[in-house]
Amino acid sequence: MSELAIEREIDRSKMQVSDEIAIDINGMNKWYGSFHVLRDINLTVNQGERIVIAGPSGSGKSTLIRCLNALEEHQQGSIVVDGIELSNDLKNIDKIRSEVGMVFQHFNLFPHLTILENCTLAPIWVRKTPKKEAEERAMHFLEKVKIPEQADKYPGQLSGGQQQRVAIARSLCMMPRIMLFDEPTSALDPEMIKEVLDTMIELAEEGMTMLCVTHEMGFARQVANRVIFMDAGQIVEQNEPEEFFNNPKSERTKLFLSQILGH
């Protein structure tokens, strides 16, 4: 994928990393049956970090971030999200899920609900926010992703880029402390990729902790403060974006970068 030119200046003033630990993964392993998908993952993410995860198809990127909100179960090691250890306790899982927003490749909006209802559903039912307040907040975030005028339409009436921005707004309405993105732009046409990336950049500028699986290397260069390269279920290399792109250490990273950047 080509590097996407992001024209405007990025305001890094608020994108500060605090000492507080948001996610701590320790010696985590996961198997699908006998297939070892994730091998000895160790990763610490501080509050306010923007991390981009890259790697070839099938390397386990999706599986990794899906483990972070227990959409997938891990079998070994520990994952601590926002101070809560992920275990089999359903209460903990629901608690973590309501603190961690997730944006999917295929948007996964609820087609039987309007855009506004998509955004207010979880705050009303999970957070017990009064309906009026939830609606005000939803409109606030819809304005932020620049589609307040679509609030009464259904997802099926929106373009892909608009749907993905609604999906981001829907997650934000839960006031999450961490946002996970799983290839948020790979199902979109080129002209819609930019509008979604812009939304994500704005989010980064406000200091949101973000873990992003993406092939948008332009985004990684400008927004991330760490790029993680995965292959065959393990973290092969991680570095600051400048170093990662200009000076990759491992052979596998070099090969991957040469393919993806088309040199």
Next chain:
Amino acid sequence: MADQTNNPIAFVADGNIPESPPPARETGVVKWLRENLFSGVANTILTVLSLILIYLLLKNTLPWIFNGVWNANSLAECREILAGKTGACFAVLAERWPQLIYGFKYPVDAYWRPNLAFILMLVAFAPVLFFDLPRKLLLFTAVYPFIAFWLIWGGSILVPLVALIGCVVAGGVFQKFGKNSFAAGFFGAIVVALVIWNIGGALIPESASENAWLSPVPSRDLGGFMLNMMLGVTCVSLSVPLGIALALGRQSNMPLIKWVCVIFIEFIRGVPLITLLFVASVMLAYFFPPDSTVDLFLRVVIMITMFSAAYIAEVIRGGLAALPRGQYEAADSLGLDYPQAMRLIILPQALKISIPGIVNVAVGLFKDTVLVSVISMFDLLGMIRGPILASTEWNGVYWELLGFASLLFFVVCYGISQYSQWLERRLATDHH
């Protein structure tokens, strides 16, 4: 190469082409006829054949209907009046009308009670069927079953009252404890309801029903189309929620629940309804405590409900399977718990997909209620085959009676099907 101005490919429109009416051959009746009925030799032949068929059909039935006799006391009298002409003997409908509708034992001076129950039923169903109506009406829907029971069966008002109190208290218990643990709430509610019903039942004096406002009518006195309606409405209303529960149970991660549901569904689907009805009429008594005389109506309702719930469960399972995994994941990732995810996200969509299938089962179930005539209940068909055709006056009036029965069933089933089509259009959110 020619010069640029004569380039045959380049083109720029130099104005708007004015609007003009279509040619006469392309509009109106002529076009419609030509396109739809006479668009080729084969189609023309088929059109002509169909017209001949329709003509023959009408030529033979119309005189039969229009010559029909409405006033007579027996088939013989009808024949006399007709004096050899073809004509129907609708007099049987006129004379036996109450029996066809209410059965032959329901007290005549109490006909207003099922009538009122029927009208109230329309009110009770309105907010369920048309969800744009104010939600407060659902309160009436919730108490309707108790009102209807009291109206139709009569007897002491204490019976439905105790039943209602049991349900309300059980609902309260479920609300309170179900939040923490579904199982605690669920089983707690059942236990509380049973306790209240038993204590309440014991407290109601034996003589309560003798001097009741509404004279008691035993179940075996119910009959006619009223019985079909009662069975159909009760069983459909019960089997949809039961079907949903079975479909969800079949998907459950808990092996015990899953296997109970699978075995139940597969067993029920493998047995003919008529067999289940025979079981209801003779054998089901074994499953209840020996001294309880569980009502035949109740036993039949249980059997038909189980039967159609198994089918509805399979229809809904199809709907659940048609939902993309992403919907479950999105609901999970927002922190919704299982009951919330099901109620707010999964079921609304799965049920929408399942509407045609559920309606299919409901229509089939409604028509299958005539099978109870086989276990000697006098529903509409039972009345026709039994007391009416067996009577000396009306022996032999098949067409009129069975035609009337078909008409009644057709009206109801057509109504259901029209409603479901409206519902599907109303719920369509994907493209418009």
